[in-house]
Amino acid sequence: MNKLSKFSRELSNYTEIEPEIHLSPATGYRARAEFGFSKNSYTMVKDDKKIYMEKSSIPHPSIQQLMPNLLSKIYNSEPMQKKLFQINFRTSGKKVLATLIYHKPLQEDWILAAKDIEASIENLSVIGRSKKQKVLIREENLEVICNYDNSSFKIMQNDLVFFQPNFYLYSLMISFIAKQLEDPKDLLELYCGCGGFTLPLASKFKKIFATENNRHSIRLLKESIKLNNLSNIETARLSDNETASALANERLFRRLENVDMQSYEFSHILVDPPRAGLSAETIYLSKQFKNMIYISCNPETFLRDIVEVDRKIESIGIFDQFANTGHLEIIAFLK
Ligand SMILES: C[S@@+](CC[C@H](N)C(=O)[O-])C[C@H]1O[C@@H](n2cnc3c(N)ncnc32)[C@H](O)[C@@H]1O
Structure with missing residues (x-):
């Protein structure tokens, strides 16, 4: 049943x-999605098995589209890749917030690499987090415009708060x-x-x-x-x-x-x-x-x-x- x-x-x-x-819809519906990071891949656990991937069909297309590009930029940068264990995404439908979470303090070399990535991927904001540390490159908050019936309103969110998951x-x-x-x-x-x-x-x-x-x-x-x-x-x-x-x-x-x-x-x-x-x-x-x-x-x-x-x-x-x-x-x- x-x-x-x-x-x-x-x-x-x-x-x-x-x-x-x-x-x-069965795909492309998630306005926020969380993945592990291991062996230069996004990971998730399904039926008790870890799956490695460069893209997922579940998140909103704005997230899906930049996933492989972000992965290859991380792969090509030692400070971005080292001790990275989780990548969380949120989208406004256009702008995407990616939070990269590390088992190491983030230094100047990480900030430079993250700035490069933000500059080369359109509509992406990167946040770095590690224990007791948050590094913002550009924006922390995401403004979502929600339309329903004949009304429209703006709503601010960031990676620390709950937001409705289905776009x-x-x-x-x-x-x-x-x-x-x-x-x-x-x-x-x-x-x-x-x-x-x-x-x-x-x-x-x-x-x-x-x-x-x-x-x-x-x-x-x-x-x-x-x-x-x-x-x-x-x-x-x-x-x-x-x-x-x-x-x-x-x-x-x-x-x-x-x-x-x-x-x-x-x-x-x-x-x-x-x-x-x-x-x-x-x-x-x-x-x-x-x-x-x-x-x-x-x-x-x-x-x-x-x-x-x-x-x-x-x-x-x-x-x-x-x-x-x-x-x-x-x-x-x-x-
Ligand atoms: C399912 S979310 C709903 C949030 C909001 N209604 C929305 O749709 O965006 C539940 C909310 O309850 C808050 N929460 C959890 N435990 C709580 C408590 N004991 N007292 C008050 N708020 C709590 C969480 O921080 C979260 O924002």
Whole structure:
């Protein structure tokens, strides 16, 4: 049984609602991709076997196209090649950020070689990382322009933050959420990352209060809020449990000094947790909200949590973010 039928069958134990299914192309879909580096090749592990390659068909074409060229430049440069063990890519659809990660401190010879590579490969920015060291040649941040329905917004990301991995399904996920919203007032968003959903939803809600525990994500989100001239989003670097404590007035946070929590009239809570799912505190917090939007990258913890949140499923979308793997992404509207 394939993963979609398996999940749909499990879901039928919880609801009669039929999920809306969105498939991905089988190749060229990944907006970010991570590879090992060994024997002058990109490597990945498949069925417990290490595969060596000079190119992969999974990443977006902007990444695919430069992979062999980058590899040959690394091969021809001793400082670039020595002790390199990982290469991570991200793309805006045009510009590509490549992070090269080393088991050695990076010196001047590496910087010179990296500058040469950047100058010779169009639309590439190179970042070097080793223990406690980051070397930027040109740009650290990547500006992605996301178009959905008739809207467009800019979103800043870099190699330290989460970003939606499927280049094609991301805008469909936003549209799915936007079209289901009923009577939106203010939104409380947890696990907001660098604003992948916060920014496009700003036009749908009166105000948004968004929290996340990664300081790089919050810094980038603040930049994107300015870049898009938005005035109805407030953010705070708070974990899920800290957000729950702050909203229950159990604890005062200096990070909330400038936020008037009393001014919010929340109609929705949106959560997009990591694979581990929701904490007990977040589940408790969610019960104070009439509407809940649960974005999940793990069907197992999703099905566990919807029992705990004790809500009716109004609609559900399944997004096959990783076509060649067992993973699925779910967005559920819970009343
Ligand atoms: C699946 S990502 C979603 C990010 C964002 N919604 C997006 O789509 O770009 C989960 C996010 O939760 C954050 N996170 C992980 N554990 C957390 C916690 N305990 N409290 C708050 N945020 C957490 C991660 O840093 C990450 O940005």
